[in-house]
Amino acid sequence: MSVQYIFIPDFSGGGAEKLFIKFAHFSKSSNRPVKILSLSRVGPYYDWCKKNNVDVVSLGLKKTSSKWLLFPLVLFRLIKLLSSGDRILSAVFFCNLVSAVASLLINIKLVASQHTVKSVKDTRNNKVVYFFIRLFTQFSFKYSSKVICVSDSVRNDLIENYNIDKSKLVVINNAVAESVKNIESLISSADNPVDGAFNILCVGRLINDKGFDLAILSAASLVHKGIDVHLNILGSGPELNKLRAIVKELKIETNVTFHGFSNNLSDFYSATNVVLIPSRLEGFGNVAVEALCYSKPVVVSNCPGGLSEIVSSDLLGSVVDLSVESIVEGLMYWKYNNSLESARYRVDYSRRYLPEVLFLDYFNVLDG
Numbered sequence: 001m002s003v004q005y006i007f008i009p010d011f012s013g014g015g016a017e018k019l020f021i022k023f024a025h026f027s028k029s030s031n032r033p034v035k036i037l038s039l040s041r042v043g044p045y046y047d048w049c050k051k052n053n054v055d056v057v058s059l060g061l062k063k064t065s066s067k068w069l070l071f072p073l074v075l076f077r078l079i080k081l082l083s084s085g086d087r088i089l090s091a092v093f094f095c096n097l098v099s100a101v102a103s104l105l106i107n108i109k110l111v112a113s114q115h116t117v118k119s120v121k122d123t124r125n126n127k128v129v130y131f132f133i134r135l136f137t138q139f140s141f142k143y144s145s146k147v148i149c150v151s152d153s154v155r156n157d158l159i160e161n162y163n164i165d166k167s168k169l170v171v172i173n174n175a176v177a178e179s180v181k182n183i184e185s186l187i188s189s190a191d192n193p194v195d196g197a198f199n200i201l202c203v204g205r206l207i208n209d210k211g212f213d214l215a216i217l218s219a220a221s222l223v224h225k226g227i228d229v230h231l232n233i234l235g236s237g238p239e240l241n242k243l244r245a246i247v248k249e250l251k252i253e254t255n256v257t258f259h260g261f262s263n264n265l266s267d268f269y270s271a272t273n274v275v276l277i278p279s280r281l282e283g284f285g286n287v288a289v290e291a292l293c294y295s296k297p298v299v300v301s302n303c304p305g306g307l308s309e310i311v312s313s314d315l316l317g318s319v320v321d322l323s324v325e326s327i328v329e330g331l332m333y334w335k336y337n338n339s340l341e342s343a344r345y346r347v348d349y350s351r352r353y354l355p356e357v358l359f360l361d362y363f364n365v366l367d368g
Contacts, residue, residue: 096113292350295343
């Protein structure tokens with residue numbers, strides 16, 4: 001009997017990993033069990049998988065930073081694990097590539113996925129590196145039966161910049177919505193004026209592409225305008241010390257709190273007035289959907305990716321330029337213009353991203 005795997009690098013706090021771990025958990029309740037296949041067990045989501053009895057198979061790398069040097073070993077272990085007829089839903093470039101090579105040696109079905117506007121990242125490399133990345137991307141998707149794209153922007157990028165066959169590309173947005181228990185209370189609070197500090201929430205991995213430096217600069221601008229504001233930053237990553245230094249230099253330590261990584265986002269979303277996503281690049285925008293589930297308005301950048309596709313109405317939030325002035329303008333609008341109508345609309349709108357809606361599309365692609 002064939003086995004279905006979701007192939008991820010590790011259990012770090014990235015959007016792709018979080019999405020596919022939720023899919024594996026959902027598959028159990030749908031009587032369609034899917035196993036998680038990973039290069040390494042490293043990352044905070046591994047303990048969550050153990051606690052929730054999600055089946056995990058690891059290829060045994062101690063850390064994913066060595067994966068390219070160990071490509072032959074990973075390929076050997078992958079082929080040894082798989083049987084003819086098995087199906088793999090693969091995430092990120094490395095997993096897509098090694099799975100495609102394996103598919104030439106053993107009869108498996110590969111469904112690849114793309115979670116970012118790939119050309120934006122790839123062209124940051126020198127021309128030689130970009131040439132090989134593009135070549136391997138084309139190879140990976142050539143030997144995939146389908147490629148799931150998380151947004152129209154991601155799909156269009158693969159067509160225009162990588163010449164990927166349109167018939168292979170399927171757009172399935174990320175199923176990151178959830179039903180919130182105390183939602184009526186949260187909706188009703190939207191009609192109240194902001195009492196005390198204006199709370200702004202940023203969530204994500206602390207890397208340059210997420211634009212948390214712009215969030216801090218925008219908070220400083222609000223402070224200098226005399227606004228009582230508090231910025232809560234939720235996440236971990238390599239930019240933490242740099243961001244702390246910016247906060248210290250701007251002398252707004254009492255206005256910014258770094259909370260680190262957390263699996264429990266409910267309290268943070270419930271307590272905030274607005275969610276800010278000042279990304280420089282975003283394949284889809286999981287945080288935007290999560291915020292809408294909690295009835296919260298979102299201020300998102302007009303960066304390459306799916307954020308502007310999500311925020312398709314003025315009732316959902318504001319799409320702003322990547323400048324402090326534009327971000328501050330968007331934040332100030334929602335300090336004074338939230339309403340019951342817009343809050344309820346956000347919750348209703350978010351239901352299109354529920355797992356029971358979108359994960360069925362994943363099964364259809366794997367079965368097709």
